[in-house]
Amino acid sequence: MSQKKISEDDWNLDNEKRQYVLRLFVTGASLNSRRAVVNLKDICEKYIKDDYSLEIIDVYQQKHIAEREQLLALPLLIKSHPLPEKRMIGDMSDTEKVLKGLGISI
Amino acid sequence: MNIKPSNFRAHLPSLPKSKTGIVGLDEITDGGLPKGRPTLICGAAGCGKTLFSIEFLVHGALEYNEPGVFIAFEEKAEELAVNVSSLGFDLKQLQQDKMIRLDHVHIERGEIEETGEYDLDGLFIRLGYAIDSIGAKRVVLDTIESLFSGLNNQAIIRAELRRLFGWLKEKEVTTIITGEKGEGTLTRHGLEEYVSDCVILLDHRVSNKISTRLLRIVKYRGSEHGTNEYPFLIDNDGIWVLPVTSLTLSHDVSTEKISSGIPALNKMLGGEGFFRGSSILVSGTAGTGKTSIAGCFANETCMNGERCIYFAFEESSRQIIRNMQSINIDLQQHVESGLLRFFASRPTLNGLEMHLLAINKMVIEFNPSVIVLDPITNLITVGTPSEVKSVLIRLIDFLQSRQVTVMFTALSLNDTVNEQTDESISSLVDAWMLVRDIEFNGERNRGFYVMKSRGMKHSNQVREFVISDEGLNMVDVFLGPEGVLTGSARKAQQLLEETGEAIRGHALSRKDREIERKRVVLESKIASLKEEFESIQEELNKTYIEDQLKQEVMEKSRREIEKNRGGDN
Numbered sequence: 243m244s245q246k247k248i249s250e251d252d253w254n255l256d257n258e259k260r261q262y263v264l265r266l267f268v269t270g271a272s273l274n275s276r277r278a279v280v281n282l283k284d285i286c287e288k289y290i291k292d293d294y295s296l297e298i299i300d301v302y303q304q305k306h307i308a309e310r311e312q313l314l315a316l317p318l319l320i321k322s323h324p325l326p327e328k329r330m331i332g333d334m335s336d337t338e339k340v341l342k343g344l345g346i347s348i
Numbered sequence: 349m350n351i352k353p354s355n356f357r358a359h360l361p362s363l364p365k366s367k368t369g370i371v372g373l374d375e376i377t378d379g380g381l382p383k384g385r386p387t388l389i390c391g392a393a394g395c396g397k398t399l400f401s402i403e404f405l406v407h408g409a410l411e412y413n414e415p416g417v418f419i420a421f422e423e424k425a426e427e428l429a430v431n432v433s434s435l436g437f438d439l440k441q442l443q444q445d446k447m448i449r450l451d452h453v454h455i456e457r458g459e460i461e462e463t464g465e466y467d468l469d470g471l472f473i474r475l476g477y478a479i480d481s482i483g484a485k486r487v488v489l490d491t492i493e494s495l496f497s498g499l500n501n502q503a504i505i506r507a508e509l510r511r512l513f514g515w516l517k518e519k520e521v522t523t524i525i526t527g528e529k530g531e532g533t534l535t536r537h538g539l540e541e542y543v544s545d546c547v548i549l550l551d552h553r554v555s556n557k558i559s560t561r562l563l564r565i566v567k568y569r570g571s572e573h574g575t576n577e578y579p580f581l582i583d584n585d586g587i588w589v590l591p592v593t594s595l596t597l598s599h600d601v602s603t604e605k606i607s608s609g610i611p612a613l614n615k616m617l618g619g620e621g622f623f624r625g626s627s628i629l630v631s632g633t634a635g636t637g638k639t640s641i642a643g644c645f646a647n648e649t650c651m652n653g654e655r656c657i658y659f660a661f662e663e664s665s666r667q668i669i670r671n672m673q674s675i676n677i678d679l680q681q682h683v684e685s686g687l688l689r690f691f692a693s694r695p696t697l698n699g700l701e702m703h704l705l706a707i708n709k710m711v712i713e714f715n716p717s718v719i720v721l722d723p724i725t726n727l728i729t730v731g732t733p734s735e736v737k738s739v740l741i742r743l744i745d746f747l748q749s750r751q752v753t754v755m756f757t758a759l760s761l762n763d764t765v766n767e768q769t770d771e772s773i774s775s776l777v778d779a780w781m782l783v784r785d786i787e788f789n790g791e792r793n794r795g796f797y798v799m800k801s802r803g804m805k806h807s808n809q810v811r812e813f814v815i816s817d818e819g820l821n822m823v824d825v826f827l828g829p830e831g832v833l834t835g836s837a838r839k840a841q842q843l844l845e846e847t848g849e850a851i852r853g854h855a856l857s858r859k860d861r862e863i864e865r866k867r868v869v870l871e872s873k874i875a876s877l878k879e880e881f882e883s884i885q886e887e888l889n890k891t892y893i894e895d896q897l898k899q900e901v902m903e904k905s906r907r908e909i910e911k912n913r914g915g916d917n
């Protein structure tokens with residue numbers, strides 16, 4: 243599982259460069275989390291290759307963000323760009339729903 | 349084996365409890381909510397669930413030094429703080445002091461796409477973080493059922509809830525979970541399945557347009573608890589529950605007497621008045637002076653430096669003060685000195701149970717030795733006679749346990765004396781006085797008598813109850829050939845008797861003189877007889893002395909002769 247950290251500048255750069263800005267909140271190495279990471283990466287590589295930035299955040303490491311980000315059900319994927327912002331929960335096994343959530347029509 | 353149950357029991361650990369600090373609830377639950385376990389509070393919308401749980405946290409923080417976490421699923425944290433500030437709870441300050449932590453969990457249906465298996469770890473992490481950050485001992489989840497409206501997969505939610513409650517127990521925090529009442533079930537989504545330790549049901553019943561709030565402990569595993577429906581109040585001080593159904597009849601009794609304020613009435617009751625802590629009923633038809641008797645009693649109580657609360661259900665306090673002034677009773681001075689408190693309200697202000705609670709609350713706060721309820725008949729407008737009776741039973745019970753003397757006034761509608769009158773509480777009260785109209789000779793006067801007075805010798809006579817500028821008085825009535833005489837007929841009879849007395853007095857003095865004369869005559873007779881007797885006695889004495897002298901002389905001469913003869917020898 244790779245974790246990618248981006249700074250504020252990168253973020254803005256990425257925004258211009260890349261269309262999809264995704265953040266995935268997971269809880270350590272739980273089954274659902276691992277599945278979500280794998281499934282999401284597969285989907286991204288397949289449908290929006292090189293057109294996205296993905297940040298994977300382990301909530302266990304930064305518990306205080308749970309309140310700020312209104313986290314409840316996990317794993318949670320937030321698509322903050324392109325608008326509208328969209329939230330998806332689950333292990334991302336339902337590809338159709340993930341694509342719908344990302345606003346990608348096949 | 350010889351095990352004594354009582355000894356055996358003492359060694360068993362009792363269920364540790366966490367005090368709620370809500371007045372009355374800790375008594376009903378025998379010490380509070382189960383410590384370290386979840387408690388479910390359910391009820392319909394607006395029945396006070398949120399307030400209840402906030403109070404639990406605030407009391408915990410302020411009184412028991414137990415910090416608390418409030419997870420709001422419905423209201424935002426700021427809204428909540430504003431809502432409870434009216435009760436004097438400063439949530440902001442408590443949050444700054446790290447005694448309370450508020451977190452609003454925002455859930456909106458349709459916003460979230462579900463793409464497979466998930467869990468509620470986010471909630472666990474948030475909750476865990478909040479608990480650890482302030483070392484919380486108390487947690488409120490209000491209303492966790494919102495999860496069901498925000499998320500689709502019920503199976504996951506149920507499994508996660510089960511896990512959540514288990515996890516909270518492990519954390520050893522005392523938790524309140526609130527749930528909305530469902531159709532035929534305690535909660536809409538069956539939360540009671542998961543919370544098995546303690547379930548409290550709040551109810552808000554409206555009958556006849558008047559609302560009553562009720563609280564019932566549906567279950568409390570491993571603890572004794574009251575099983576009744578307890579009415580509760582929500583007012584400026586928050587929630588107030590009172591366990592007012594203890595009908596044990598085991599209170600202390602006093603032999604101390606308390607004056608009624610009407611000397612003649614005291615005399616009718618054996619000289620000193622009512623027993624302290626007793627209940628007195630004054631009933632009568634309209635305009636017979638019931639309020640005046642009550643006012644007089646209140647006045648006397650305050651005069652003796654004791655406190656009194658006057659609950660008026662018919663007139664305002666100003667009205668009563670003004671009216672009592674007309675019979676020379678100044679209640680205003682007692683109000684100013686703080687001994688007398690008026691509480692005037694229309695009966696329809698509250699439900700019966702609420703009235704009872706309000707009365708109890710004021711009695712506890714003010715600690716009076718006498719209270720007056722004027723009149724209880726008006727309470728009928730908010731309840732059936734049997735409900736009124738049940739409330740009065742509990743009220744009397746409560747007051748007797750605190751040794752508060754209570755005077756009820758009751759309006760009887762018909763003029764005939766009905767033995768079953770007055771909300772049939774006559775069997776409950778210790779003393780029952782009746783004021784009734786006596787219509788006679790073109791006048792309406794008031795007759796007064798003591799129907800009963802437990803434990804004291806009391807007058808069996810009907811008195812005329814007279815209200816004058818100087819105050820109240822009971823006057824003996826006259827029983828003439830035409831019956832009881834009152835009012836002007838009594839006065840006429842009085843005059844008649846006075847005249848008779850004068851005439852009789854005159855006759856008496858004539859006879860006295862006659863006797864005196866006779867006595868003088870007799871005495872003079874006696875004197876003359878006495879003198880007669882003395883002269884006779886003297887006469888008799890005279891002859892007796894003469895005889896004696898004669899004898900002496902004769903003896904003397906005889907000896908002379910003998911001597912002379914001897915000389916011759």
